[in-house]
Every structure is written in structure tokens, then in C-alpha cells.
Amino acid sequence: MxxxxxxxxxxxxxxxxxxxxxxxxxxxxxxxxxxxxxxxxxxxxxxxxxxxxxxxxxxxxxxxxxxxxxxxxxxxxxxxxxxxxxxxxxxxxxxxxxxxxxxxxxxxxxxxxxxxxxxxxxxxxxxxxxxxxxxxxxxxxxxxxxxxRLPGSTRVPVGLKVDYTDGRGVLRTVLERCTGLGYAVLELATDQRHDPREEEPGYRGVVSVRLLVQGQQPVAQLAAALSELDGVHAVSSMRETVE
Structure with a gap:
């Protein structure tokens, strides 16, 4: 047994x-x-x-x-x-x-x-x-x-202002770079500047687009990446501008 x-x-x-x-x-x-x-x-x-x-x-x-x-x-x-x-x-x-x-x-x-x-x-x-x-x-x-809600958290949506040359498809490239780096674009608004030089032949105006983005990484990395794109004149957040 x-x-x-x-x-x-x-x-x-x-x-x-x-x-x-x-x-x-x-x-x-x-x-x-x-x-x-x-x-x-x-x-x-x-x-x-x-x-x-x-x-x-x-x-x-x-x-x-x-x-x-x-x-x-x-x-x-x-x-x-x-x-x-x-x-x-x-x-x-x-x-x-x-x-x-x-x-x-x-x-x-x-x-x-x-x-x-x-x-x-x-x-x-x-x-x-x-x-x-x-x-x-x-x-x-x-x-x-x-x-x-914590100050400085990467989860807090951050506003970016991007100035770029109009008519060159830069906005599409900007959005692709944002999503490629893992940022979600929550809001987008454009504001085309009035420039007297627009009447000159071949001159392309400058467009400002305001983005509300959210991601897992500091927004400074995104701003630096966008500033390197061809046709982008300046990228600014609430505290700094990258040109």
C-alpha cells in the first residue's frame, strides 16, 4: 500500500x-x-x-x-x-x-x-x-x-508651431515624421501669412501650422527632427524655437 x-x-x-x-x-x-x-x-x-x-x-x-x-x-x-x-x-x-x-x-x-x-x-x-x-x-x-497631469510628463499634449514653405508638400512630410517618431497629432490648424512678395513670380509664401501632439518621448526630440526637414523654416514650442 x-x-x-x-x-x-x-x-x-x-x-x-x-x-x-x-x-x-x-x-x-x-x-x-x-x-x-x-x-x-x-x-x-x-x-x-x-x-x-x-x-x-x-x-x-x-x-x-x-x-x-x-x-x-x-x-x-x-x-x-x-x-x-x-x-x-x-x-x-x-x-x-x-x-x-x-x-x-x-x-x-x-x-x-x-x-x-x-x-x-x-x-x-x-x-x-x-x-x-x-x-x-x-x-x-x-x-x-x-x-x-504631472508637470513635464511626456503624456501631456504639447503645442508646436511649424513654419514652412507653401506648395512643396512639406505639411505631409511633417505629419509623416510625427507619426513615424511615435507622436499622435491631436489637432491641426494652418495660418497662411500675408506677404507682399507673394505677387512676385516664383515666390512661395510661408505657412504656419499649429500642431497639438502627444507621444512617449520629450517633444524637444520631435522639434529637432522637424527642424531638419527640407522646406521647414522654424519649429517653436511654448518655450523654445528651433531654426
């Missing part, structure tokens, strides 16, 4: 099924929030990450009980510890750099957090798993508006 009990792995009861179900529900809740925000890793990715992390945690705890004996000593934390390093491959694939704009850092962090939630559920720590999930929604829903 004793030998039979040692040859069969434990940890396959309703308690473990409940822990897996909790990991599935919490991971799906986190993934749903990411899906609604149209992030690169959404509902399915986060659900699978958390669900798999819980299963690996259970395997680490119970999966080797059938080989235990006087000469076999196992560390149940070794397999679970590999989740922390292994999830970095998924997170690294979500981060990409386009020119000077870094994208995907928050999404990669959320994937890492989802794995931790799954591990907590699989470890039999439901209170911690629920608390961390609640903390995720607190950060995602409340911290972004709070950060946007």
Missing part, C-alpha cells in the same frame, strides 16, 4: 483544478483589458501565459512525487523559477524600437505580471493573485490620467 502511494503523483484533486480555474479567470480578465486597448498581446496571449504558469507551478510542486525516495531530493522551486526567466522571451518579442521611439514596454510588463498571477494561483495563494490583479487594473485605469 505504501509503495503504491509513492508511485502515484499527488496534486490532481479538485483543489488544483480550482487553482487552475482561478488562474484562467484572472489571466483572462487582464487579457480582456489589453484586448480592449488593442495591444499587441491581448486576451488569448495573457490567458495562456497565466494559465500555463499556474500549471507549471503545480507540476513543480507535485509532478515529481512519484520519484521521491531516500536517495532522491527535489527542490520544488527550481521548475517554477524558470517561468520568471522564460517569460522574458515573450516580453522581449513585444518590445520594439522604431527610430527613437520604444514601444511595448508596458505590454511586456503586463505579460510578466500575468505570469506572476498564474504562479500565485498555482501556488495556492489566491488572495495574492486577486490582489495583484486588482493592482493591475488600478495602475492601468488610474495611473495614466494621473501621469498626464
Amino acid at each position: 505504501v509503495l503504491a502511494s509513492l508511485s502515484e503523483p499527488t496534486g490532481q484533486g479538485w483543489a488544483q483544478i480550482g487553482e487552475l480555474a482561478l488562474a484562467l479567470a484572472l489571466s483572462a480578465a487582464i487579457g480582456l483589458e489589453r484586448e480592449l486597448r488593442q495591444k499587441s498581446a491581448g486576451l488569448r496571449t495573457h490567458t495562456l501565459v497565466g494559465f500555463a504558469a499556474a500549471l507549471i507551478m503545480l507540476v513543480s510542486k507535485y509532478g515529481f512525487t512519484d520519484v521521491l525516495g531516500p536517495r532522491v531530493i527535489l527542490d520544488p522551486s527550481r521548475v517554477a523559477a524558470q517561468i520568471v526567466s522564460g517569460i522574458g522571451f515573450i516580453g522581449g518579442g513585444l518590445i520594439f524600437v522604431r527610430r527613437d521611439a520604444v514601444r511595448g514596454l508596458t505590454t511586456a510588463a503586463v505579460v510578466w505580471l500575468t505570469a506572476a498571477v498564474g504562479m500565485a494561483a498555482g501556488a495556492g495563494l489566491p488572495v495574492l493573485a486577486l490582489a495583484v490583479t486588482a493592482g493591475h487594473f488600478l495602475v492601468m485605469l488610474c495611473f495614466a490620467p494621473l501621469a498626464a
